[in-house]
Amino acid sequence: MRNRRIKSRMLHSFLHDPSAILGCVILVVFILAALLAPWITPQNPYDLETLTLEHFLTPPLWMEEGQTPYLLGTDDQGRGIFSTIIFGCRTSLVVGFSVVLIAGTFGVIIGLLAGYYGGWIDAITMRLADTLFSFSTTLLAFLFLGIAGGGSKLIVILAICIAGWVRYARTMRGSVLEVKENAYIMAAKSTGAGDMRLLLRHLLPNAIPPIFVVLAIDLAVVIMLEATLSFLGVGVPLTEPSLGMMISIGKNYIYAGMWWMIVFPGAALILLVIGINLFADWLREELNPKIQRKA
Amino acid sequence: MATYIARRLIQGIVVLLVASLLCFIVFRFMGDPVITLAGRYATAHEVEEVRRSLGLDKPMHVQYVRFLANAARGNFGISYVTRVPALGLILERFPATFELASTAVILSFIVGVALGVLVALKPYAMRNRLIMAGSLGGISIPTFLMGILLIMVFAVYLGILPPFGRGETTQVGFWRTGFLNLNGISHLILPALTLAMYQLAVLLRLTRAGMREVLTEEYIKTAWAKGLSPRKVIFKHALRNALIPVITITGLQFGELIAFSIITETIFQWPGMGNLLLTSIRENDQPVIVTYIMLAAVVIITMNIIVDILYAVINPKIRYA
Numbered sequence: 001m002r003n004r005r006i007k008s009r010m011l012h013s014f015l016h017d018p019s020a021i022l023g024c025v026i027l028v029v030f031i032l033a034a035l036l037a038p039w040i041t042p043q044n045p046y047d048l049e050t051l052t053l054e055h056f057l058t059p060p061l062w063m064e065e066g067q068t069p070y071l072l073g074t075d076d077q078g079r080g081i082f083s084t085i086i087f088g089c090r091t092s093l094v095v096g097f098s099v100v101l102i103a104g105t106f107g108v109i110i111g112l113l114a115g116y117y118g119g120w121i122d123a124i125t126m127r128l129a130d131t132l133f134s135f136s137t138t139l140l141a142f143l144f145l146g147i148a149g150g151g152s153k154l155i156v157i158l159a160i161c162i163a164g165w166v167r168y169a170r171t172m173r174g175s176v177l178e179v180k181e182n183a184y185i186m187a188a189k190s191t192g193a194g195d196m197r198l199l200l201r202h203l204l205p206n207a208i209p210p211i212f213v214v215l216a217i218d219l220a221v222v223i224m225l226e227a228t229l230s231f232l233g234v235g236v237p238l239t240e241p242s243l244g245m246m247i248s249i250g251k252n253y254i255y256a257g258m259w260w261m262i263v264f265p266g267a268a269l270i271l272l273v274i275g276i277n278l279f280a281d282w283l284r285e286e287l288n289p290k291i292q293r294k295a
Numbered sequence: 296m297a298t299y300i301a302r303r304l305i306q307g308i309v310v311l312l313v314a315s316l317l318c319f320i321v322f323r324f325m326g327d328p329v330i331t332l333a334g335r336y337a338t339a340h341e342v343e344e345v346r347r348s349l350g351l352d353k354p355m356h357v358q359y360v361r362f363l364a365n366a367a368r369g370n371f372g373i374s375y376v377t378r379v380p381a382l383g384l385i386l387e388r389f390p391a392t393f394e395l396a397s398t399a400v401i402l403s404f405i406v407g408v409a410l411g412v413l414v415a416l417k418p419y420a421m422r423n424r425l426i427m428a429g430s431l432g433g434i435s436i437p438t439f440l441m442g443i444l445l446i447m448v449f450a451v452y453l454g455i456l457p458p459f460g461r462g463e464t465t466q467v468g469f470w471r472t473g474f475l476n477l478n479g480i481s482h483l484i485l486p487a488l489t490l491a492m493y494q495l496a497v498l499l500r501l502t503r504a505g506m507r508e509v510l511t512e513e514y515i516k517t518a519w520a521k522g523l524s525p526r527k528v529i530f531k532h533a534l535r536n537a538l539i540p541v542i543t544i545t546g547l548q549f550g551e552l553i554a555f556s557i558i559t560e561t562i563f564q565w566p567g568m569g570n571l572l573l574t575s576i577r578e579n580d581q582p583v584i585v586t587y588i589m590l591a592a593v594v595i596i597t598m599n600i601i602v603d604i605l606y607a608v609i610n611p612k613i614r615y616a
Contacts, residue, residue, distance in 0.1 A: 131310050134595050136550030142557065143588060146576040147321055224437040228558060231439045232573065244439070251443060254451055262447065266440050273435040281431070 010286060023278025030272050034090040041086050042069035045079035046241055054078070057253070060260050073260040075249055081260060085268045087241035091153065092272065095226040095236075096219050098157045103164035104215055108208070110165065111172025112199055115180065115207075122173070129170055132163040138225060145234040156235050160222055171214050175207040182206075209287050216280035220273045227269055243269045296607070303603060307596040314592045315366065318585050319359050366589060372582035376575075381582040385568055385590060390470050391461055392567035396556050398483060399490035407495040408541070411502025412534060415510065418503075426499075433496025438555050442489040442562035449485060457482050459564040486563040490555055498541060505537030512536075539609060546602030549595050 014020050038044065056078040058067050066073065072081035110129075114122040132140065141159040148155070179185065180203065188202050229235035230244030238245070243265045250261030337345070346352050350361060365371070371381045410430075414423040436444075450458035462482035465475040473479030509515065510533055518528045557569030564570065568587065575583040 127306070130547075130599075134547050134550055134599050135592075136548055136554055138554035139550040139557075139591070142554055146573075147584065220435065224435075228437050228439050232558065232561065234576070247440060247443060254443070254447060257451075259447065262443060266444065269440065270432075270436055273437075274431060277431055277435050 013286060014282065017282050019278045020282035023275045023280075023282070026271060026275025027279060030089055030275065031093060033086050034093050037086045037090055041080070041083035042071075043080045043083045045084040045087060046239065057258060059258070072264045073258075075246070075261055076253070081246070081264050084241050084246055085243065085265050088243040088246060088265065089268060089272065091236055091240060091242045092223045092226055092269070095153060095157055095160070096223040099160045099164055099222045100215055100219050102157065103161045103218070104168050104211065106161070107165035107168025108172050108204075108211060111169040111174075112176055112204060112207070114169065115173040115176025116195075116199060116203060125169065126173070129166045133166045133170075135163065137163040137166075137221075138228070141225065141229060142232070142234060145229060149234075151237060153236055153240065156226060156229060159229075160225060164218070164222070167214050167218065168211060171210050172207060175210050176203055179203055179207045213280065213284045213287055216276060216283050220276040220280065223276070224269070224273055299607075300600070300604065303600045307600060310596055311589070311592055312363075315363060315589060316359070318588055319362055322581050322585060323355070323358075371586040371589070374575075374580055374583050376578050376580045376583075381586040384583060385571060385586055388566060388568045388571050390472060391565060392556060392560070392569060394473060395483065395486055395490060395559070395565060395567060396552060398487040399494065399556075399559075400552065402487060403491040403495035403498055404545070406491075407498030408502050408534075408538070411499045412506055412529065414499070415503045415506030415537075416529070418507065427503075430496040430499045433492055434500070436492070438489060438493050438558050439562060441492050442486070442559055445485050445489055446562070456485050458485070461566055486559050486565050489562070490559045493555065494545075494552070498545065501541045501544065502537060505540055506533060509533045509537045535609075539606070542609070543602060543606055546598055546605070549598040550591070553591055553595070 014024075033040065055067060055070065055074050056076050058070055058074045059065050060073045060081075061068065061071050063073075070080045070082070072085070074080055075084070110125050114125045137160060140163045141156075144159045144162060145156065148159075185198070185202055188198055193202070226235060227242065227244030227247070230242040231248045232244075233248065235244060236242045246265040247262055247269075250258070250265070253261055350358060353361075369382055373379065374381050374384055377384060410426055414426050417423055446458045449456040460482060461473050461479065463476050463478040464471045464473045465479075467475075473483055515528060515533055518532045523532075553569070556567065557572060559565065560567045560569035561573050568590075572584065572587045574580075575587070
């Protein structure tokens with residue numbers, strides 16, 4: 001009953017917040033485009049058969065030397081910018097959601113255990129978390145990939161997860177410590193509920209809401225990080241599309257006035273991240289009991 | 296307090312040891328320095344000779360202890376590429392990185408906190424909504440893209456600021472500074488802005504969130520009711536409390552600053568430590584990479600300890616036994 005009321009209140013506030021809706025629409029459009037990539041792009045930029053070198057470095061369609069079907073022009077290999085962006089977003093979203101899922105699950109488990117049991121589990125995991133946090137996800141992922149060498153999306157995902165779980169674990173731990181004090185937890189305990197039941201049925205569902213905020217913010221951060229790593233040449237391999245890599249190729253032509261190789265993938269990246277952040281902003285305000293929102 | 300500091304120091308040393316062990320293991324199992332040094336076409340006898348001269352024929356733990364003993368004396372070996380001591384190579388680049396990073400940190404802290412306070416006081420004013428929209432852009436543009444866009448606008452199209460390098464520098468003792476002439480300062484503007492922008496937006500949002508929470512507290516209402524001047528309420532009572540988490544988070548995320556300065560230096564070909572690291576990674580110059588990692592670890596741990604002590608000083612609620 002209480003749950004349903006919260007849900008309907010959240011839906012109401014969502015429908016009355018234009019920026020939250022905008023963010024959600026942007027994210028959905030990107031996800032759909034990424035899922036439907038092979039059907040909505042005129043060319044698969046990473047299928048060598050569709051590449052013709054005579055079409056390299058053409059400007060966008062509306063400019064004098066533009067050629068169909070290259071709506072946003074091509075890069076130095078003759079890959080259409082529009083198609084590469086769509087396929088690149090696929091990489092961004094796959095890496096983003098994978099990291100959020102893996103790091104999130106791991107972090108939530110650690111946070112749950114640390115918060116519930118305390119003691120040495122808490123001491124060890126939180127010290128480790130502090131250390132990883134101060135070295136930062138970005139630095140650790142960069143160093144790991146730089147030394148071990150990139151090679152595949154999977155390695156990039158794991159590299160980001162090295163320190164990526166910390167924020168989830170800390171948030172979950174804090175939330176568990178708060179929820180643990182509630183009377184219903186005591187009640188469940190006194191009726192003889194076991195540890196497992198207490199953790200999964202009572203603590204997990206009640207302590208998890210703040211995790212959704214971390215998740216939304218983290219998705220944006222991870223997508224930016226993947227682009228950054230690929231830009232630096234330690235991210236996804238050259239044979240796979242990535243927004244960061246596109247911009248790094250475009251950087252070589254920055255003085256030749258070929259702006260479309262940077263501006264379009266850059267704009268796509270910014271738009272995607274802004275969309276997620278708009279949604280995350282709304283979620284944070286919604287789940288923060290300390291701030292009363294003006295109607 | 297003294298016990299607390301001692302405990303933190305011991306923790307720091309443990310972290311350093313773990314970092315050094317990880318470095319050591321990774322580099323023992325990744326690529327063989329002997330081949331790099333002896334050359335691809337060396338005979339088996341020459342390879343053995345190099346291996347013995349580097350001490351790589353000894354057992355693992357002996358090698359590690361020797362690595363530690365040397366590291367403690369500041370001897371991290373010789374760069375495979377330039378054949379000079381790795382530590383010297385990196386420290387030579389320190390002033391460039393320090394000047395860039397400190398300019399960016401000061402800029403982002405002052406502007407970020409000031410705007411954060413401004414926005415928190417009147418969250419629904421038009422001007423403040425615009426600032427918040429700008430900060431959304433700030434956290435949504437990754438540092439590397441910010442750098443490239445700034446180069447495109449200010450260096451390529453407008454042609455008013457230099458796109459790369461450090462410009463003219465002046466040698467003052469052991470320190471090579473770019474602050475003392477206009478050319479050096481003009482080279483600093485774009486990279487410093489790039490490095491500052493993301494931090495600035497984050498600080499703005501943190502300060503705003505902190506201020507909004509603090510401003511609803513009872514003691515702020517009391518302060519207003521007492522008839523204190525707005526300046527006193529806002530700065531002495533509210534900001535001081537709102538800033539505690541802000542300072543802690545910035546100080547504890549020093550690794551982030553180091554990572555972002557690597558990115559910025561790469562884009563602007565800024566002759567600092569981060570740029571050297573990326574080159575060394577491309578050339579597989581292990582001694583330089585290891586030295587960089589260990590130095591970064593020392594800096595990060597030292598910063599953490601300083602922040603923890605500061606935290607105790609500015610927050611009277613915390614007393615360490």
